[in-house]
Amino acid sequence: MNGANDSYSGPARTRGYGTEGVKRxxxxxxxxxxxxxxxxxxxxxxxxxxxxxxxxxxxxTGTAEWxxxxxxxxxxx
Numbered sequence: 001m002n003g004a005n006d007s008y009s010g011p012a013r014t015r016g017y018g019t020e021g022v023k024r025x026x027x028x029x030x031x032x033x034x035x036x037x038x039x040x041x042x043x044x045x046x047x048x049x050x051x052x053x054x055x056x057x058x059x060x061t062g063t064a065e066w067x068x069x070x071x072x073x074x075x076x077x
Contacts, residue, residue: 018052026056037076044071 029035040058042049050073058075065071 018048019055022052022056039074039076041072041074044073050075 026038029038038058040053041064042053044050044063053075060073061076062074063071064074
């Protein structure tokens with residue numbers, strides 16, 4: 001599995017578990033330390049992940065091409 005080209009269609013899909021997991025991870029980070037920003041990189045074709053990150057407040061702040069074949073989006077909150 002490499003992320004962008006993989007898919008999961010099991011019973012947990014579209015139930016909000018991914019969004020809830022990201023929310024909880026951000027809460028844990030905030031409880032441990034005050035951050036000015038959190039940066040992540042997500043493959044441009046990974047629409048499901050992008051939607052999750054956007055739901056919890058991340059916004060796209062840039063793009064980059066790595067290895068000549070994959071475009072990645074820089075997101076921050």
